[in-house]
Amino acid sequence: MQIYSTLSREKRQFVPRDQGKVALYVCGPTVYDDPHLGHARSTIVFDAIRRYLIYRGFDVTYVSNFTDVDDRIINRAQQEGIEPAAVAERYIESWIGYMDRLGVMPPDIAPRATAHIPQMIDLIEKLIEAGKAYEANGDVYFSIASFDSYGALSGRKIDELEAGARVEPGEHKHDPLDFALWKASKPGEPSWDSPWGPGRPGWHIECSAMSEEYLGEGFDIHGGGHDLIFPHHENERAQSEALGGEFAQIWMHNGLVNLEGEKMSKSTGQFVSLAEILERNDPQIVRLMSLQSHYRRPVDFGPSEIDQARAALERIQEFDRRARQYVSGSEPGDAGEAIEAHRQGFIDAMDDDFNTPEAIAEIFELVRAGNNAIDSGRPVAEVGAYMREVEELCEVLGLDARQGAEAPTGAADALVDLVISVRDEARQKKDWDLADRLRDALADLGVVVEDSSGGAVWHWRSPGSRT
């Protein structure tokens, strides 16, 4: 398996620290607002990677944090006149709910920054003792001059950074590029006791402390959005490696989500909330969109992309629906050579830096072959094998081939069944006028009717679908 690492800027053979195990840390959100599409893509991408590693037999430990102490949280709390902790709590709940809807597996560990202050203080003290950090007026700064390879991850040269760096009023840095490990808290801000007086942690230190706490030194993969490379991950790396230990072996960064070609970002107001999208669309559309381009490329999530992804998703689900009916509960047979070949294609694609677009193409090849098998009346066991393979590979990516649109209520299902049976009778009497009126009426109610040689089948139209 090859994985591209931001640090080495090339694909490298993946060799886990502990054989058969993968320790993965993915930067989670700062919980001051609801998630947008960018958060969705990042989380889905790493969820798919995690699922694939599990599929390949690795014992994966997945850690993803919540940053629950931060300026923006404090600002929001002040605006609303409530405690910062309440703000964080609200948006952690919100995040968990959205990620569940997206089918993202909950992290094995989802540590909160505020629950790890002692570990951070401990790490900061060690950095100070080692001469890598210094205290100034209740703040503690990391001295970037003390870390030789500072800038290596983001490809920055220190003197170039130096040129644009500024020191905010009230800061007491020796060097403009030094960054805060610990900030003396101002009145009204959350604060914790520390050897340097009451304060709160800097942004970057939490990930260093928590990844070490749960994954130890030299863990396998550290992931996050491309926009975290600098300064966040550069600084994390400096803090964690300055004492001589190893940090992440591989740095993975997902490309950002664009809106009409421009980066989606909270600060510019240029973003689409996840809520807005999920109001009208199956969460799986978001997942398929996220995975139909390579994770390192930027993507545009516009209305046209959503429609295209919806149609693609429906193609998979439609196949599963027909296959399920064709097989009607029988056990799938052995996978034939064709199926093996596509499975191997899927694995080869994913082994090559998680090439999900190519992996998904293999699924579509299976769908076509499976549809062919149905059309040509192949044995149930064979169709079943295609169906099972499609379902299994979809699941590796976190997609559910089986989950077509759901009925609003069970009673509605029964009513539709009734109308369909009446319509079948009309069709047998060749009363095409009545049959067509019933089909149109059902269509208005969101029911798609498809006649076949074995009688009519129907399903609920998926949300947002035009047909």
Added chain:
RNA sequence: GGCGGCGUAGCCGAGUGGUUCAGGCAGGGGUCUGCAAAACCUCAUACGGCGGUUCGAUUCCGCCCGCCGCCUCCA
């Protein structure tokens, strides 16, 4: 300005030094069907521009043009 990336048929989007291909969406033509839908088959002068390397480049190199990201908080 510095660093990085991208530019593939109508759209989205993989990939490769040459021989059959990505895949999806949309569109044309068929098959099937009472009609429709679904499904299957089939169709389009695709690789930003200019040079270079090569027997041969979309794929390697150089230059140019265009777009985007990071350099401040950000998945």
